[in-house]
Amino acid sequence: MRHNRHAIFATIAASTLVFGGLAATSAHAAPAKAESLYAPSALVLTVAQGEDPLTATVQRAVTLTCAPSAEGTHPAPEAACKELESVGGRFTQLARTMPDRMCTRQWNPVVITAHGVWHGKRITFSTTYGNACELAGSMNDSAVYSF
Numbered sequence: 001m002r003h004n005r006h007a008i009f010a011t012i013a014a015s016t017l018v019f020g021g022l023a024a025t026s027a028h029a030a031p032a033k034a035e036s037l038y039a040p041s042a043l044v045l046t047v048a049q050g051e052d053p054l055t056a057t058v059q060r061a062v063t064l065t066c067a068p069s070a071e072g073t074h075p076a077p078e079a080a081c082k083e084l085e086s087v088g089g090r091f092t093q094l095a096r097t098m099p100d101r102m103c104t105r106q107w108n109p110v111v112i113t114a115h116g117v118w119h120g121k122r123i124t125f126s127t128t129y130g131n132a133c134e135l136a137g138s139m140n141d142s143a144v145y146s147f
Contacts, residue, residue, distance in 0.1 A: 039120030041066035041081075041089075044113075045074070045145065047135070051109040053126035062147045067119070079143035089118035091125040094145075096138045103133035110135045112145055 042065045050056025063072035066081035074080050087093035091114050110132050114125040129135040139145045 039067060040117050041084075041119055042072075043116035043118070043123075045147070046113045047145065047147075048111045048113065049109075050111060051128055053111045053113050053128075056109075056111045060147055064144075075147050076143050080146075083143045084118070089121075089123065091123070091144075092127075094139070094142055095127045101133070101137040101140070103131060103137060106131050108132070112139075 042063070044061060044063055046058050046061040048056035048058045062074040064070075064074040064077055064080055065072045066077075066084065070077040070081040083094070084091075095112065108131040109128050111126055111128045112135065114123060116123060129138060135145075
């Protein structure tokens with residue numbers, strides 16, 4: 001009986017090593033996940049009260065992902081992605097400095113920002129407007145900052 005206990009223990013120990021080794025081997029042998037065919041395009045867009053983008057108080061913020069599909073918390077991700085694609089992701093092309101409407105000259109600065117990745121390249125953008133009227137006039141008909 002004594003030999004049987006040792007034999008059983010040896011069998012269990014050997015099985016554990018063999019199956020444990022197979023489990024460890026199979027975990028390492030698993031193929032890597034396929035990379036996306038699209039370069040990532042994921043952004044965080046903000047509208048903030050203040051002059052400096054680093055210290056301004058964020059009033060609104062959304063996420064926008066354009067690749068592989070348009071999605072995020074942005075209310076119109078398809079239109080925003082299409083607009084960004086039309087300017088090659090250059091936010092300076094969207095942010096006109098002269099508003100299309102008459103605004104008071106009241107200094108109550110508003111800053112817009114974009115942080116993230118556009119077609120695989122890191123971007124950081126910000127621009128400051130004198131007040132909300134100037135922002136609205138400069139972004140007239142822009143889907144990107146319509147949130």
